[in-house]
Amino acid sequence: MNSINWDSLGFDAYRTRTIIFSKFSGGEWSPFEATENFSFTFDPFSQVLHYAISCFEGLKAFRQKDGRIAIFRPDQNAARLKRTADYLGMPGPSQELFIKMCEACVRNNLKYLPPYxxxxxxxxxxxxxxVHPQMQLVPYPEAIFAVMCAPVGSYYGEHLRSFAAVIPGNYDRAAPKGSGSYKIGGNYxxxxxxxxLAHKQGYTELLYLNSCTREFVDEFGSSNFFGIKGNKYITPLSDSILPSITxxxxxxxxxxxxxExxxxxxxxxxxxxxxxxxxxxxxxxITPMSHIDIKPVLEEPGIxxxxxxxxxxEVGPVCTQLYKQITGIQFGELEDRHYWCYYI
Ligand SMILES: Cc1ncc(COP(=O)(O)O)c(C=O)c1O
Structure with missing residues (x-):
């Protein structure tokens, strides 16, 4: 392994040492295994390839100030994956299996865990x-659950810097009463x-409105939205956005x-x-927005x-304070009074 420059990490797919996986068939999950083989084999008729029968999660493990390793709120991700799996008619791993596999993934890839x-x-x-080979549009209890990992730094290339977002007038993310609140691949x-199109025009993020009336803010393509007004933290209530753990x-x-x-x-x-x-x-x-534009047609000029x-x-004072607080807890610099860190 070449040495990793921990300070210049972005947010990319990465070939670490192992993937942890388990298979569901015959009504149960197989004992999980670690593999160094970074390719899965399944039938070309598999549901995942044709009908996007796939869902995922994203969570982080931190090397803390005192050297301990903490995974941040894995119980919440386990619950959300189970909920999404139910929506897709798939068997989902139990919370215990989910957390054990995440833990195994960290332990098997310790070299890739960035130092504090x-x-x-x-x-x-x-x-x-x-992964069941099938043309009929019905669920089938056969699945692969895998946990992989990647060392990451800043999603947008720089920590705590503001970016521009655009509200596209001619694109929606999620249908009313559709799949928007589940973490399924198809939503992305x-x-x-x-x-x-947005990136070409210098916008980093897309902010979606509720697709039914387009009167309310839903969420970004990659994340939830919040606004600060005086002493208030305001965030959308909507049944078509992902319930963000952050x-x-x-x-x-x-x-x-x-x-408030x-x-x-x-x-x-x-x-x-x-x-x-x-x-x-x-x-x-937390990625603050310098400004948010509304464009009636994303691919055409005109705001x-x-x-x-x-x-x-530039970044405002409240976003800065919230950022310091949450990352301080994650890196073990501030007291974890709500017991969000799961130590391994
Ligand atoms: C569409 C969308 N909304 C919100 C979030 C934030 O959720 P969380 O805070 O659980 O990571 C994510 C991903 O992480 C997402 O993909």
Whole structure:
């Protein structure tokens, strides 16, 4: 292995040492195994390939200040994966199996766990795939559950810097009463093209509205949304957004800091009244937005409205404080009073 430059890590697929996996067939999960073979073999008729019967999770392991290793809130990811698996009609791993496999993945790839002091971590990517060869549109209890990992630094290339987002008038992410609140692969497929268009025009993120009426803010393509107004932390309540574990954590962090937390529908016009606006998630941590533009047609020139929060690149005081608080807990620099860290 070439030595890793822990300070220049981005957020990319990485060939570590092992993947941990288990197979579900005949009504049960096989004992999990570690493999150095980075390719899976399954039938070309497998449900995952044709019907996107696939869901995943994302969580991080941290080398803390005192040398201990902590996985951040794995019980929450286990519960969310189970919920998503149920939605897809797939067998999901129990919380115990999920956590044991995440732990095994960290232990088997310790060389790739960034040392303390680089603001980097080991991202764990559990994935559940329906592998039964089948044309009928019905679930079948046959699946592979695997946990892989990658050392990661900053999702957007720089920690705590603000970026620009765009609300695309001609693209939606999730249908009302659809799959938006589940972490299924198919939800992300719909974002690839608009991301490409947005990036070409200098926007880093896509902010989606509720697709039914387009009156309310839903979430970013990669993360949840929150806005800061005075002493308030405001985040959308919507049944078509992913229930973010980072957002849930930040709501508690904000309350601990004496802020008022509001989880409710956020009308688009309210974007004008925020002091700060940001994306939050495991990968993006807290990524503030310098401004958010509305473009009626993403691929054409023309901005309908623009909401400016900060000069490009700059970050507001509340986002800075929340960022320091959550990463401080993750790296063991601040007290973990809610017992969010799972030590291995
Ligand atoms: C669409 C979407 N929303 C929100 C999040 C944030 O969720 P979490 O904080 O659990 O990582 C993610 C991913 O992490 C996501 O992909």
């Amino acid at each position: 002091g680089h603001r980097a971590s080991l991202y764990l990517r559990p994935i559940l795939m329906g 497929a719909a974002t690839f093209k608009p991301y490409q 957002n849930k954590t930040l709501q508690e962090v904000a309350a601990d800091l004496g802020m 937390v509001e989880k409710r529908p956020v009308p688009v016009d309210e974007l004008a009244g925020f002091d700060e606006a940001a994306a939050c998630g495991t990968a993006v941590v 309908e409205r623009s909401y400016r929060y900060r000069p490009d690149g």
